[in-house]
Amino acid sequence: MLEARGICAGYGDLEVLHDVDLSLGEGEILAVVGSNGAGKSTLMRTLAGLIRPRHGKIEFGGQDVTSLPAHRIAELGIVYVPEGRRLFGRLSVLDNLLVGSFVKRTRSERAKNLELVYGLFPVLKERMQQKSGTLSGGEQQMLAIARGLMACPKVLLLDEPSLGIAPVIVDRIFEVVSKLKALGLPVLLSEQNVRRALQVANHGMVIQTGRVVMRGTGAELLASDRIRRAYLGM
Numbered sequence: 663m664l665e666a667r668g669i670c671a672g673y674g675d676l677e678v679l680h681d682v683d684l685s686l687g688e689g690e691i692l693a694v695v696g697s698n699g700a701g702k703s704t705l706m707r708t709l710a711g712l713i714r715p716r717h718g719k720i721e722f723g724g725q726d727v728t729s730l731p732a733h734r735i736a737e738l739g740i741v742y743v744p745e746g747r748r749l750f751g752r753l754s755v756l757d758n759l760l761v762g763s764f765v766k767r768t769r770s771e772r773a774k775n776l777e778l779v780y781g782l783f784p785v786l787k788e789r790m791q792q793k794s795g796t797l798s799g800g801e802q803q804m805l806a807i808a809r810g811l812m813a814c815p816k817v818l819l820l821d822e823p824s825l826g827i828a829p830v831i832v833d834r835i836f837e838v839v840s841k842l843k844a845l846g847l848p849v850l851l852s853e854q855n856v857r858r859a860l861q862v863a864n865h866g867m868v869i870q871t872g873r874v875v876m877r878g879t880g881a882e883l884l885a886s887d888r889i890r891r892a893y894l895g896m
């Protein structure tokens with residue numbers, strides 16, 4: 663459903679991603695694992711159309727989207743939830759959610775989507791009128807994911823949703839990722855919480871300094887000595 667081949671991308675003269683291939687199937691979760699600076703966010707930004715790849719091709723549902731601008735990619739249903747949340751802190755929870763449904767196609771779905779996200783994250787319903795800047799870090803992360811869901815994603819790009827969040831909220835976030843999987847929504851999940859990410863994922867890929875160095879099913883990668891040593895501290 664989302665396919666990238668031979669992606670090279672970076673910033674200015676700096677090439678960060680070297681010849682990256684990726685394939686995300688229907689209803690599948692693909693975990694992108696790697697240490698700080700490996701290029702996970704750069705990969706997501708490239709897929710979201712925020713960075714134009716220098717080489718390579720990106721296809722979505724058979725359509726070549728390589729050179730489409732970010733807003734067109736979002737309209738097609740590739741929805742990016744960036745690292746660090748990027749909420750409108752002075753707006754209420756509800757207004758942040760409504761910003762998520764700015765894409766024309768999604769407006770008629772607003773009521774239904776609100777119901778969906780309030781079901782996934784009841785705390786957001788309780789705090790509908792609260793300014794998002796005053797939410798806890800974990801609640802803000804929930805809101806960022808919920809805002810992404812308001813855009814009727816066909817694919818969700820989730821960049822480090824568990825970063826800097828208390829363990830109990832991390833559980834909540836991974837529960838929601840499992841629910842999205844059950845709903846059949848494909849998710850590209852970047853995580854430093856390697857164990858949790860590979861547990862929920864169908865497939866995983868490991869990026870090191872911008873290259874894919876390992877691929878496998880979540881279970882295969884969890885069992886691999888190399889992963890256990892490098893990322894699981896075993």
Ligand SMILES: Nc1ncnc2c1ncn2[C@@H]1O[C@H](COP(=O)(O)OP(=O)(O)OP(=O)(O)O)[C@@H](O)[C@H]1O
Nearest residue numbers: 673676678696697698699700701702703704705745
């Ligand atoms: N806007 C930018 N301008 C220049 N270089 C950048 C920019 N953003 C990222 N980089 C560089 O690109 C490389 C990959 O960064 P990226 O953010 O993709 O890594 P990451 O795997 O997401 O890391 P983290 O786990 O810390 O989020 C790093 O060396 C980083 O310094």
Ligand SMILES: [Mg+2]
Nearest residue numbers: 702703745822
């Ligand atoms: Mg990152």
